[in-house]
Amino acid sequence: MRILRRVALYAGLTIAALTFIYPFLWMASATFKPALEIGSLSLIPQNPTLDNYRTMWARAPFGRALVNSVFVASTITLAVLVLGSMTAYAMARLRFRGGPILNAVTMAILLVPGQLTLIPLYTLIVQLGWIDTYTALIVPYLFNATAILMLRQFFLQIPQSLIDSARMDGMSEPRILFTIFWPLSKPVLSIVAIFTFMGSWNEVLWPLLVVREEHLMTLPQLLTVFALGGGAGSVGVSLASAMVLVIPVVVAYVFLQRNFIESMAGAGIKG
Amino acid sequence: MRAEQRSGWLLSAPYSAFLIAFAIYPIVFAIVLVFLHWDLVTAPTFAGIDNVRLLAVDARFWRAVLNTFIFLGIHVPLQIATALALALALNRQLAGRGFWRAAFFLPVVISGAVVAILWSNLYATDVGLINRLLMRIGLAPVPWLTDPRTAMPAIAVMVTWKNVGFYVIIYLAGLQYIPRSCQEAIELEGASSWQRFRYLTLPSLLPQTILVVTLSTINGFQLFIEPYVMTGGGPLRRTYSVVLYLYNNAFSYQKMGYAATIGVALALIIGLVVFAQRRVIGRAEAL
Numbered sequence: 152m153r154i155l156r157r158v159a160l161y162a163g164l165t166i167a168a169l170t171f172i173y174p175f176l177w178m179a180s181a182t183f184k185p186a187l188e189i190g191s192l193s194l195i196p197q198n199p200t201l202d203n204y205r206t207m208w209a210r211a212p213f214g215r216a217l218v219n220s221v222f223v224a225s226t227i228t229l230a231v232l233v234l235g236s237m238t239a240y241a242m243a244r245l246r247f248r249g250g251p252i253l254n255a256v257t258m259a260i261l262l263v264p265g266q267l268t269l270i271p272l273y274t275l276i277v278q279l280g281w282i283d284t285y286t287a288l289i290v291p292y293l294f295n296a297t298a299i300l301m302l303r304q305f306f307l308q309i310p311q312s313l314i315d316s317a318r319m320d321g322m323s324e325p326r327i328l329f330t331i332f333w334p335l336s337k338p339v340l341s342i343v344a345i346f347t348f349m350g351s352w353n354e355v356l357w358p359l360l361v362v363r364e365e366h367l368m369t370l371p372q373l374l375t376v377f378a379l380g381g382g383a384g385s386v387g388v389s390l391a392s393a394m395v396l397v398i399p400v401v402v403a404y405v406f407l408q409r410n411f412i413e414s415m416a417g418a419g420i421k422g
Numbered sequence: 423m424r425a426e427q428r429s430g431w432l433l434s435a436p437y438s439a440f441l442i443a444f445a446i447y448p449i450v451f452a453i454v455l456v457f458l459h460w461d462l463v464t465a466p467t468f469a470g471i472d473n474v475r476l477l478a479v480d481a482r483f484w485r486a487v488l489n490t491f492i493f494l495g496i497h498v499p500l501q502i503a504t505a506l507a508l509a510l511a512l513n514r515q516l517a518g519r520g521f522w523r524a525a526f527f528l529p530v531v532i533s534g535a536v537v538a539i540l541w542s543n544l545y546a547t548d549v550g551l552i553n554r555l556l557m558r559i560g561l562a563p564v565p566w567l568t569d570p571r572t573a574m575p576a577i578a579v580m581v582t583w584k585n586v587g588f589y590v591i592i593y594l595a596g597l598q599y600i601p602r603s604c605q606e607a608i609e610l611e612g613a614s615s616w617q618r619f620r621y622l623t624l625p626s627l628l629p630q631t632i633l634v635v636t637l638s639t640i641n642g643f644q645l646f647i648e649p650y651v652m653t654g655g656g657p658l659r660r661t662y663s664v665v666l667y668l669y670n671n672a673f674s675y676q677k678m679g680y681a682a683t684i685g686v687a688l689a690l691i692i693g694l695v696v697f698a699q700r701r702v703i704g705r706a707e708a709l
Contacts, residue, residue: 160511160514160516163511164511164512164516164522167508167511167522167525167526168521168522168525168526170583171525171526171528171529171583171587172525172528174540174541174544174551175528175532175540177544177551178540178543181543189549190548190549190554192551192554192555192558234436234437237433237434237436237437238433238434238436238437240433241429241430241431241433241434242434245426245427245429245430245433246426246427246430247426247427247428247429247430247431247434248427249430249431249434249438250430250434253434253437253438253441256441256445256446257441260441260445263445263449263689264640264643264644264688264689264692265644266643266644266664266665266668266685266688266689267448267449267452267685267686267688267689268445268448268449268452268685269668269672269685270452270455270668270672270678270681270682270685271447271448271449271451271452271455271682272444272448273672273678274451274455274460274462274678275443275444275447275448275451277462290444291444293440294436294437294440294441294444299437323429324429324433325433328433349531352533353532353533353534353535355533355534355535355647356646356647356665356669359669359673360669360672360673371533371535371536372535374535374536374539375535375539375647375650375651378539378651379650379651386543386546386549389539390539390540390543393535393536393539393540396533396535396536397532397533397536400531400532400533401528401531401532404524404528404531408520408524408527409520411527411531412523412524412527412587412591415527415530415531415588416588416591416592419588419637420592420633420637
């Protein structure tokens with residue numbers, strides 16, 4: 152009875168896991184199949200081909216989109232870490248007039264659904280003349296309320312004595328932040344880095360609004376436009392273009408799954 | 423003290439400027455836009471309450487709201503059931519728990535655009551993986567995304583599949599907080615495993631369930647890329663979402679005032695629905 156139950160449990164888990172993994176495996180294998188074979192359930196292509204990748208690469212600037220995505224997501228992540236830490240440090244450890252208000256406003260901002268500000272933000276970008284620029288993709292994401300509150304929470308737990316003795320040594324506040332607080336804050340910094348990078352990497356609605364020039368598109372946008380506009384022409388080609396977006400994420404996920412889960416679950420709950 | 427004051431201001435100045443320009447100003451301007459007609463080319467004109475009046479009787483908008491409720495009616499219960507079942511399975515003595523957890527979480531890290539493109543192919547009527555499987559066991563293929571009756575449920579199932587790993591983590595965290603002593607006590611009382619689930623596990627997980635309901639509801643109201651990629655809002659507008667309608671008003675019809683009005687209305691609806699859900703769940707708890 153006990154053994155039967157164990158077997159049933161593992162069988163159930165295996166089926167569940169396959170439900171989540173198999174579609175991605177099928178997608179990966181479909182990109183190596185010629186058009187006639189796409190419908191087959193088999194994971195191993197009978198006549199493997201790289202044509203889907205060649206076509207995809209030739210028809211739309213996916214290399215450029217990859218560079219754009221890496222550039223935009225890295226810049227935003229770096230900004231959220233550096234600027235967010237400065238803000239969080241001031242909010243957590245410095246007594247100044249306006250500090251508590253800043254904290255309250257930050258928490259209130261989290262309650263406002265993004266759809267409310269989407270159009271006013273878009274009209275602002277248009278008026279600033281930022282349509283079809285990296286600025287439009289980056290600047291609205293330079294700060295992140297969830298990240299600031301997480302960093303603030305962590306910074307509150309660092310002992311005051313460290314700050315006091317550093318000040319005695321004549322250290323400036325930014326130096327205390329970056330040379331004393333940062334090394335102690337690696338766990339929370341990595342959590343913030345992962346969810347910020349992933350959020351930017353996967354974002355598609357905002358780029359669809361502010362970028363029309365193909366060479367400035369990030370990967371998810373170009374992929375969507377390519378698949379919808381009929382540029383792909385076939386299932387294999389459109390899935391091959393999706394692989395450009397998926398492969399870096401899956402590789403990183405395989406090595407850092409624990410951090411990914413902690414980061415993306417944590418951000419979702421707080422945010 | 424004066425130095426601390428100055429450092430505080432200096433360090434938080436960039437954020438304060440950002441908040442004013444990219445958070446507070448857009449919120450205020452959203453309200454202003456409700457009373458404007460503006461195509462972004464010519465100067466905006468005052469619209470009075472035209473936008474609000476139009477929205478109140480706009481069948482397309484209310485169809486999108488209704489679609490969202492249909493989506494939520496399927497998605498939220500299904501999300502709770504699947505996440506709870508997987509979390510309970512993972513909470514046992516298990517070999518390779520990390521692997522199972524990582525497998526369930528995989529779709530969460532993949533871009534919604536990719537998932538939508540992938541599932542368009544899985545759902546395809548003639549060559550889709552799902553219909554091939556159905557045909558193999560002798561069933562007729564289903565036109566998942568082209569039949570008005572099945573399109574929204576199909577999208578709801580897909581979104582549940584994409585997000586379940588995230589909610590599994592929430593439930594797993596909740597399960598750790600059920601004290602061992604309670605579990606032992608209820609076992610000593612001779613409770614069956616169903617009774618244990620019904621009278622101990624489920625009530626203990628109420629805070630997590632509230633969180634799952636709230637987050638999956640908010641997430642449901644943000645539905646955009648799935649209908650945008652998979653159905654364009656069809657068939658017969660049955661998968662048209664509010665955000666898709668907002669996007670089209672801004673981007674395709676250049677109606678900024680009206681699009682902003684949709685955004686404000688959507689924010690109010692989200693607030694009301696989440697508030698109502700909490701009241702209902704809170705009352706259920708008291709029973």
